[in-house]
Amino acid sequence: xxxxxxxxVAAGIFVLGIVLVQPxxxxxxxxxxxxxxxxxxxxxxxxxxxDPVAAPAARNTQPVITSSLALRAGxxxxxxxxxxxxxxxxxxxxxxxQAQSPLLVQAEVTPNPKATLLYSNGGSVVINAIAxxxxxxxxxxxxxxxxxxxxxxDEGLSSDFASDFSGTTLANDTFVNSATPLPTSxxxxxxxxxxSKWSLAASGDKMTTYCVTxxxxxxxxxxxxxxxxxxxxxxxx
Amino acid sequence: MKRYLLGWMSAIFAATALATVLSPAVAAxxxxxxxxxxxxxxxxxxxxxxxxYYSGFGSILATFGTQPSPTHGxxxxxxxxxxxxxxxxxxxxxxxxxxxAHLHITTNDPxxxxxxxxxxxxxxxxxxxxxxPVSQALYYLNSSATSDTNTGFSPxxxxxxxxxxxxxxxxxxxxxxxxxxSSYPSPIALSSTGNGDYYYDYQFKVPDTATNGxxxxxxxxxVVGK
Numbered sequence: 001x002x003x004x005x006x007x008x009v010a011a012g013i014f015v016l017g018i019v020l021v022q023p024x025x026x027x028x029x030x031x032x033x034x035x036x037x038x039x040x041x042x043x044x045x046x047x048x049x050x051d052p053v054a055a056p057a058a059r060n061t062q063p064v065i066t067s068s069l070a071l072r073a074g075x076x077x078x079x080x081x082x083x084x085x086x087x088x089x090x091x092x093x094x095x096x097x098q099a100q101s102p103l104l105v106q107a108e109v110t111p112n113p114k115a116t117l118l119y120s121n122g123g124s125v126v127i128n129a130i131a132x133x134x135x136x137x138x139x140x141x142x143x144x145x146x147x148x149x150x151x152x153x154d155e156g157l158s159s160d161f162a163s164d165f166s167g168t169t170l171a172n173d174t175f176v177n178s179a180t181p182l183p184t185s186x187x188x189x190x191x192x193x194x195x196s197k198w199s200l201a202a203s204g205d206k207m208t209t210y211c212v213t214x215x216x217x218x219x220x221x222x223x224x225x226x227x228x229x230x231x232x233x234x235x236x237x
Numbered sequence: 238m239k240r241y242l243l244g245w246m247s248a249i250f251a252a253t254a255l256a257t258v259l260s261p262a263v264a265a266x267x268x269x270x271x272x273x274x275x276x277x278x279x280x281x282x283x284x285x286x287x288x289x290y291y292s293g294f295g296s297i298l299a300t301f302g303t304q305p306s307p308t309h310g311x312x313x314x315x316x317x318x319x320x321x322x323x324x325x326x327x328x329x330x331x332x333x334x335x336x337x338a339h340l341h342i343t344t345n346d347p348x349x350x351x352x353x354x355x356x357x358x359x360x361x362x363x364x365x366x367x368x369x370p371v372s373q374a375l376y377y378l379n380s381s382a383t384s385d386t387n388t389g390f391s392p393x394x395x396x397x398x399x400x401x402x403x404x405x406x407x408x409x410x411x412x413x414x415x416x417x418x419s420s421y422p423s424p425i426a427l428s429s430t431g432n433g434d435y436y437y438d439y440q441f442k443v444p445d446t447a448t449n450g451x452x453x454x455x456x457x458x459x460v461v462g463k
Contacts, residue, residue: 034299035329035445036299036331036389036390036442038373038376038393038395038442040394040395097279097280097281097282097346097461097462098282098459098460098461098462099282099283099284099342099459099460100284100415100416100457100458100459100460101284101285101286101457101458102286102357102406102413102414102415102455102456102457102458103286103288103320103321103337103338103455103456103457103458104312104320104321104413104453104454104455104456105320105321105322105323105337105375105439105441105453105454105455105456106310106312106320106321106322106323106451106452106453107310107322107323107324107325107326107332107441107443107451107452107453108310108323108324108325108326108450108451108452109325109326109327109328109362109443109447109448109449109450109451109452110325110326110327110328110449111327111328111449112327112328112329112330112445114329115328115329115445119329119445120445122373123373123374123442123444123445124372124373124395124442158301158390158391158392159390159391159392161392191301191390196301196302226394227392228376228392228393228394228395229392230331230390230392232390
């Protein structure tokens with residue numbers, strides 16, 4: 001009887017151990033590799049913001065260089081004014097004052113022992129967009145996880161593009177490279193705004209390459225200029 | 238007969254001279270006008286470029302949360318001297334270099350100036366000669382004189398490789414380049430006043446495929462009056 005009880009207790013401890021160890025195992029997965037793809041956005045101001053007709057009219061009435069000559073003694077047909085809007089000086093006659101100074105940037109690069117675990121096919125993506133428009137970049141970059149461990153891949157933007165240009169305006173459709181794109185895109189979480197958290201992009205236990213299609217909606221109020229953020233991918237197992 | 242011809246010729250000559258003198262139309266033909274002459278006096282521009290401009294300069298691996306202490310390579314010899322030397326960098330990683338460059342600009346041009354900052358060439362591995370696009374490797378971020386909150390993941394803007402004519406810059410030590418522009422690129426900054434100070438951090442996004450070796454690139458700053 002005592003042996004039977006001991007066996008039951010041992011079995012109970014074993015089962016309890018299995019039950020307890022599984023979540024622990026899940027929580028002890030650690031960051032193995034992290035990559036960032038820079039997203040550069042060149043915003044052109046919305047055309048609604050200015051009157052395109054005004055420019056040529058102003059140019060006709062306010063030439064930069066003008067001169068006039070009246071032929072007072074000639075017949076009326078010869079009494080013309082001559083405008084010299086197109087008068088150009090020789091390029092060599094234009095003197096531009098400038099000052100110039102160079103700066104050397106150096107680094108000693110060594111191989112990355114984890115470079116094969118998580119990598120992308122590009123370090124940056126440039127998106128040109130007009131304020132108030134939506135731009136889609138099909139398969140802007142790929143992300144490859146290359147391990148047979150049971151892994152999870154997190155994603156998110158490191159920060160907003162600007163204080164008035166939220167990172168959530170950028171959505172991603174992350175799908176297996178050999179498969180068809182998903183029907184919808186998901187806005188990136190922004191690490192700096194969303195409680196320092198990432199979102200789960202995918203999980204698996206074999207090498208997988210994902211294609212990331214980006215969809216950016218630029219608010220109409222965004223001034224023209226260049227903005228950037230980083231799409232960060234973190235591999236855990 | 239000869240005297241007859243001479244008389245006629247004299248009469249014609251006299252009539253012509255008289256008509257010339259008396260003709261008001263011919264006598265009034267004059268062209269008058271005004272010409273405005275304008276010229277541009279080039280301003281005097283002074284640029285002082287200071288690397289590693291504040292204590293605590295150096296390279297930090299891109300990290301979320303608590304930031305590690307900056308380190309630097311041997312080329313960064315001290316505050317205000319040397320090069321922007323990231324030191325050892327691992328392929329595929331991103332680094333922030335704090336307090337990389339300070340531009341102090343003075344001009345006598347009250348309308349201000351433009352600042353252009355471009356790479357003279359691609360990023361070069363001096364060891365095996367491979368090159369990498371600078372626009373995917375080196376970025377700049379605004380900083381300040383004594384502090385900033387930038388990290389390796391802060392939004393930076395890429396340097397571009399110049400389309401101007403480059404002289405020099407063929408090695409990383411003794412041959413600094415100059416750029417001659419036929420047309421200027423987009424400025425990285427502009428001022429509407431005559432003087433200004435600009436502070437920059439750099440980010441180095443080491444390409445995944447970067448081979449081992451000593452990398453360098455020259456960044457050339459050009460200041461032009463408006």
